[in-house]
Amino acid sequence: MARERKFTNPELFKATKLLLIGDGYDSFTFSKLASMMEVSRGSIYKYYENKDELISAFLVYEMNRFLQDFNELDKSGDFKTQLFLVIDFIFSHSEIHQILEIINQIPKKSNNPYLSNQTRLKTYYVEMYKQFQIIIEQGKKEKVIKNHLSNAIILGMIFQTIAIPNHFGIPQDQWIASIKEILSEGMFTKD
Amino acid sequence: MARERKFTNPELFKATKLLLIGDGYDSFTFSKLASMMEVSRGSIYKYYENKDELISAFLVYEMNRFLQDFNELDKSGDFKTQLFLVIDFIFSHSEIHQILEIINQIPKKSNNPYLSNQTRLKTYYVEMYKQFQIIIEQGKKEKVIKNHLSNAIILGMIFQTIAIPNHFGIPQDQWIASIKEILSEGMFTKD
DNA sequence: TAAGATAATGACACTTGTGTCACTTTGAAT
DNA sequence: ATTCAAAGTGACACAAGTGTCATTATCTTA
Structure with a gap:
């Protein structure tokens, strides 16, 4: 009606x-x-009462979809396969980097009483980190990943690489292959 | 008077x-x-006529200082020493990352007649890229850097890493050491 | 087909930033 | 001490975004 x-x-x-x-x-x-x-x-x-409320709701919506897609990834296969699957996944969702940045741009106001979108966003953030941590920890246990590297730096490197500007228009698959190689074996030749 | x-x-x-x-x-x-x-x-x-003109002038000023400092770096020593020197340098000038990003945020207007600050900024950008390219090329010639990796991706990786958020407050020197290690040898254990 | 609940509209008052300019202030040179 | 060019000020008119709300439009159902 x-x-x-x-x-x-x-x-x-x-x-x-x-x-x-x-x-x-x-x-x-x-x-x-x-x-x-x-x-x-x-x-x-x-x-929506205002811009911030709408954007918060949007971010929750996006993060939700991202985590859902992530959870549907094939969790079988050895560690290396899984890591590369994750990297491919992050690249195919490359907007996630900008989205995560926007989260920090929303001014924090002490308005909403209970579980605001802002708090929920933080939860998602932590949740996402946990998911990745699990994989990294497994890599360390399997002695594929160097044990002395902190999880923070490994996660950081992986996430940051999707934001590298491809100024010279190198083909996507070659680009991703190079990143995988550098992350795993480095840019130096074996001596 | x-x-x-x-x-x-x-x-x-x-x-x-x-x-x-x-x-x-x-x-x-x-x-x-x-x-x-x-x-x-x-x-x-x-x-300054307006915000954009002031910011352009500021960026020229900053880039100038950055390049000047860069040119004063010790150019002797073998390639690896030099690369790590450059990485240290970039970290000690970590604002450069944000500054480079601001360049792209200035709306391009077709107002200034001759050599505007905008054009000069592009020149500096190219100049900076050239300086780094030279070093990378040397690394390739000395067969320290893998030949099949494009300069774009190497430069990109190095620059991008300074923007990795150090959420867990890992000590600066350990942080930089880890980045150097990953960039050169990767995060995988030697098999 | 009439009722009435909900959706959409656009005008209003308010806020913040912009660019200009007639006017005032200052201090070095005469 | 006087002069006057340059530095600094603040009020004005304008532009763009915000949030509100009385009014209008539309659809469902009874």
Whole structure:
């Protein structure tokens, strides 16, 4: 017994993603979003009180999907296969790097009373880290990964590499192959 | 036969750097800068037409200093020593990563007639790349660096690593040592 | 087909930043 | 001491984003 909605939440998030990845957090405005959705700006306020609330909800949505996809990865196979599978996975979800950066750009306000999206985001973050830690620990146990390297640096290196700008347009598969090689064996020749 | 200035250019750039590195390009405003310098906003307009012009000038200034410092590095010693010297250097100038990112955030306008700061910035960028390329090429000639890895990816890996967030507060020297090790020998144990 | 619940709209008041400029202040040179 | 060029100021008009809300539109169901 009500009017039909002109847009769904997933549609909203799709447009949000485009704007966020294209222009970044600061340039994101309800005006742009509304005109992209061909909807009045006021209507968005019916569902989200402001920019930060919408973006938080969007990030939760994205992280959720990311973790879900990650959990569906094939967990069989030896460690090396699994590590490379994970690297491929991260590359095929390369927006995750920008998304994680946006999380830190949302100003922390002490407004929401109970479990706000902000807190939930942190939970997801920790959850993601745990998942990766498990794999790394396994690698160390199997003595494939050097034991004296901290998990933090290994995780950091893997995540950071997806953000390396490919200025010279090297083909994606060659690019990824090189990264895998450097991460595992380094850039030096064997002596 | 004129009044004394309340602030010098280097002072202006110092404050600019603080604001840019702290809050990023988008949040940078003349208001904040003026209040940080304890000067009226209008006075800054005496020297720079707008935010973009000031930031361009600042970036030129910073890149200049960076390249100058870089050129003063000890160029003797074998390749490995030199590479590690460069990595140490980049880490001790870790703001360079954020500065390079800001360059891409300045909107490109077709206003300035001749050699604008924007073009000069590109020149510096290319210049910097050349300097590093030379070292890498030498490494390849000396057969220390694997020949089949593209310079782009080697440079990218080195630069990107300085931006890895050290969430767990691992001591700087241990952190850098790990990065050097991974970059050169990888994270896998020798089989 | 009329009711009424919900969706959407657009105008309003407010905030923050921008760029300009007539005016005031300052201090070195005469 | 006076002059005056350059430095500095703050008010003004404008632009763009924000959040609100009375009003209008649309769809379902009874």
